[in-house]
Amino acid sequence: MDEGKAAGPLAGLRVIEMEGLGPCPLAGQFLADLGAEVTLIVRKAGPADPTDIVNRGKRSAALDLKSERGLEAAKRLIARADVVIEGFRPGVMERLGLGPEPMLAANPGLVYGRMTGWGQDGPLSPTAGHDINYLGITGVLNAIGRRGETPPPPLNIGADYAGGTMFLLLGVLSALYERGRSGRGQVVDAAMIDGATALMSLFHSFLARGWWRNEREANLLDGGAPFYRTYRCRDGKFLSVGALEPQFHAALLRIAGLPEEHGETQEERAEWPARHALYEEVFATRTRDEWAAAFAGSDACVAPVMDWEEAPTHPQMAARGVLAPVGGVMQAAPAPRFARTPAAPPRPPRAPGADTEAVLREVGLA
Numbered sequence: 001m002d003e004g005k006a007a008g009p010l011a012g013l014r015v016i017e018m019e020g021l022g023p024c025p026l027a028g029q030f031l032a033d034l035g036a037e038v039t040l041i042v043r044k045a046g047p048a049d050p051t052d053i054v055n056r057g058k059r060s061a062a063l064d065l066k067s068e069r070g071l072e073a074a075k076r077l078i079a080r081a082d083v084v085i086e087g088f089r090p091g092v093m094e095r096l097g098l099g100p101e102p103m104l105a106a107n108p109g110l111v112y113g114r115m116t117g118w119g120q121d122g123p124l125s126p127t128a129g130h131d132i133n134y135l136g137i138t139g140v141l142n143a144i145g146r147r148g149e150t151p152p153p154p155l156n157i158g159a160d161y162a163g164g165t166m167f168l169l170l171g172v173l174s175a176l177y178e179r180g181r182s183g184r185g186q187v188v189d190a191a192m193i194d195g196a197t198a199l200m201s202l203f204h205s206f207l208a209r210g211w212w213r214n215e216r217e218a219n220l221l222d223g224g225a226p227f228y229r230t231y232r233c234r235d236g237k238f239l240s241v242g243a244l245e246p247q248f249h250a251a252l253l254r255i256a257g258l259p260e261e262h263g264e265t266q267e268e269r270a271e272w273p274a275r276h277a278l279y280e281e282v283f284a285t286r287t288r289d290e291w292a293a294a295f296a297g298s299d300a301c302v303a304p305v306m307d308w309e310e311a312p313t314h315p316q317m318a319a320r321g322v323l324a325p326v327g328g329v330m331q332a333a334p335a336p337r338f339a340r341t342p343a344a345p346p347r348p349p350r351a352p353g354a355d356t357e358a359v360l361r362e363v364g365l366a
Contacts, residue, residue: 007344008035008334013176016077016084017058019043022131022156023164023192024087024115025054030169031083032057033334034343039081041065041074045353050327055349061360062353065096069365074098076363079106083172085113089128090120100187110185111175115168117159119191134159134192140200147217163195218269220244226275227252227266230305237288238305241279251300256282 006012013036017028032038038058045062061077064070078084078098086093093099093114100112117134118124132153135141140158145151171188179185206212212219223229227243243252250263258279265271283291288304295302306314312323312330321333327348334343360366 006035006037007342008033009338009341009343011035011341013037013083014081015039016041016074016081018084018086018088018093020087020115022087022115023160023168024085026161026165027085027113027115027168027172028058029054029056030165030334033346034338035341036083039077039355039359040352041077042352045356046351048349048351048354050329050348052349053326053329053331056326056331056346058350059355059359060350060352061356063356065098071097073360073363073365075103075106076365077359078103078110080363081107081110082176083111083113085115085168085172087115090116090125104185104187108184109179111172111179111188112185113168113172113175113188113190115164115190115192117164117192119193120189131156131159131192134163135196138193138197138200140196143203143216143222145216146223147215149216151216158199159192159196162199163197164190164192167195167198224269224272226272226279229276231280231283233286233288233291234284235287235289239283239288239291240303240305242301244301248299248301251298252302255294255298255300255302258282 010031013031015028015031015036015038017024017038017040019025019040019042028038028040033056040055040058040060042060042062043064061073063073065074074096075098084103094101100114103112104110114120116125117129118127132141135154135158138159141151141154143151144154168188168190171190175186175188203212206219207214216222218224221228225244227241227249230238230240233239241252243249246263246266249266250260252258253260253262256279262271262275286294291302292304304314311317317323323330324333325331326346329348331346334346337343
């Protein structure tokens with residue numbers, strides 16, 4: 001594998017990722033994007049798939065962990081790594097003989113990142129679940145959606161990726177920072193219910209202050225406010241409106257031709273239902289792109305709602321190159337961006353098991 005010189009702020013960091021689904025593979029992608037050497041241990045070899053975006057930039061070794069030789073190879077790889085990340089149910093790594101106790105004994109500086117939905121303990125810890133279930137018990141899912149309707153599945157970004165991937169990365173990088181002082185690794189227990197709940201600090205503050213009603217579409221940020229929601233335009237496409245602050249709200253009213261006096265009673269919730277209807281009528285008079293042109297360059301906090309195919313062509317998205325083809329597949333550029341140690345352009349994903357021989361040689365196995 002001709003990787004060239006590693007680039008990015010994590011160049012030199014050795015990461016072992018155990019094959020899985022959901023937030024752990026995305027965490028591995030982000031680490032690889034930023035320069036870490038991520039070796040993915042897969043169950044079996046297979047053909048390359050350029051659409052397997054979460055595995056871009058990673059090496060791949062196919063190991064049979066039910067065999068003595070495959071297990072020995074995995075142990076040696078983890079013993080020389082800085083980080084291992086895994087997303088199995090609690091107890092799986094222990095049953096394989098790859099749990100934290102033997103691995104930290106072999107590699108005291110190892111940061112052992114564990115990703116689960118329910119957590120490593122508690123009555124639900126051994127059971128299956130998905131993003132919608134994790135959001136369900138945290139109170140988050142009940143707060144999303146239209147009044148009187150069932151809460152919609154918010155893709156899988158809330159628990160899997162925001163509450164899972166990002167908190168796993170936060171934990172791993174925090175443990176690496178602490179290791180710089182102590183010289184010792186540790187276990188990072190990242191649970192999606194923990195992360196999704198932690199993201200709600202603002203809303204817990206609102207609840208404590210009596211600023212948030214325990215119902216949908218009745219609050220500032222859930223579509224209840226007429227100045228913070230989406231509107232259908234004449235062509236059936238949508239406009240996002242987020243004019244929260246008074247000065248931005250004033251710009252919204254002025255450009256849209258809405259009553260100026262609405263600025264004086266912006267926060268009066270009794271007025272919101274009638275304004276929903278009025279604003280819907282007004283925004284339905286032009287196409288989405290006509291409204292986008294009208295609001296361009298203003299501080300009204302209005303932007304068009306783009307679909308997957310349109311998003312790369314938006315002038316702001318295009319100017320920053322947020323989305324770009326890699327191996328013919330449109331995908332996100334590495335984020336965030338670094339001034340002194342920029343990440344290298346993404347590489348297409350390797351075939352599962354493509355680097356098995358090279359990886360085995362590195363740990364002294366034929």
